[in-house]
Amino acid sequence: MPIAQGPIFQLCWVVRDIEAAQREFTERYGVAKWFTIPDVHFGPQLCELRGAPADYTITVALGYAGGQQLELIEPKSGTSLYSEHLDRVGPGLHHIAWVPEDYDTALAEAKAGGAEILARGAFEGVGMEFAYLDGGALGSAVELMRLSADMQAMFDYLIPEGFSNPWAWKPNSPSSLPNRSSGM
Numbered sequence: 001m002p003i004a005q006g007p008i009f010q011l012c013w014v015v016r017d018i019e020a021a022q023r024e025f026t027e028r029y030g031v032a033k034w035f036t037i038p039d040v041h042f043g044p045q046l047c048e049l050r051g052a053p054a055d056y057t058i059t060v061a062l063g064y065a066g067g068q069q070l071e072l073i074e075p076k077s078g079t080s081l082y083s084e085h086l087d088r089v090g091p092g093l094h095h096i097a098w099v100p101e102d103y104d105t106a107l108a109e110a111k112a113g114g115a116e117i118l119a120r121g122a123f124e125g126v127g128m129e130f131a132y133l134d135g136g137a138l139g140s141a142v143e144l145m146r147l148s149a150d151m152q153a154m155f156d157y158l159i160p161e162g163f164s165n166p167w168a169w170k171p172n173s174p175s176s177l178p179n180r181s182s183g184m
Helices: 018-029 081-089 103-112 149-158
Strands: 010-014 034-042 056-065 068-077 092-098 117-123 128-133 141-147
Touching: 010 081, 010 141, 018 034, 018 056, 018 068, 034 117, 056 081, 056 149, 068 081, 081 092, 103 117, 103 128, 103 141, 141 149
Parallel strands: 010 068, 092 141
Antiparallel strands: 010 092, 034 056, 056 068, 117 128, 128 141
16 A cells, blocks of 8 residues: 555755755746744754754745745755765755655555654644655655645645645545546
8 A cells, every 4th residue: 555645745955055045946936925933943842853953054945836846945054864865966856745645654554564763753733744764765854744725735835826735635536547538
């Protein structure tokens, strides 16, 4: 059984200069607007890296290319998966993320299937939990996210008109299936 189903929610790049990366995505790929959260602190009470408490700060920018959420992360301080990525390979694609319908079951199935949990935690006060799994042959990490109704509503506000986020997707529903009459 798959750990998560439905569309990929997010693609994330770790970058050294978030403003330069935003300009690049805007000019070259048409990301119309960014929602930037500077200096987000993740503390050891709520976050861990390879099972040990983690304490780090990042700046995050969220934007949409059509219906695909893009995230940019610039590590600011402390050791995290993001700073390790920059040290190891430099800027680039860091993870893909899904929002499984049942986060706890998806995480349990990942563990039971032998997936290594690299990092996990919570974004304090906003209703988001996350776990990063080793992506194995994918080369990038895989993130599973639990989002509160308030977080989902914020992301729904950010997505361009005419698109929807994955929590609106239901397997085998007519709205989630390709339009066969159009040849797609």
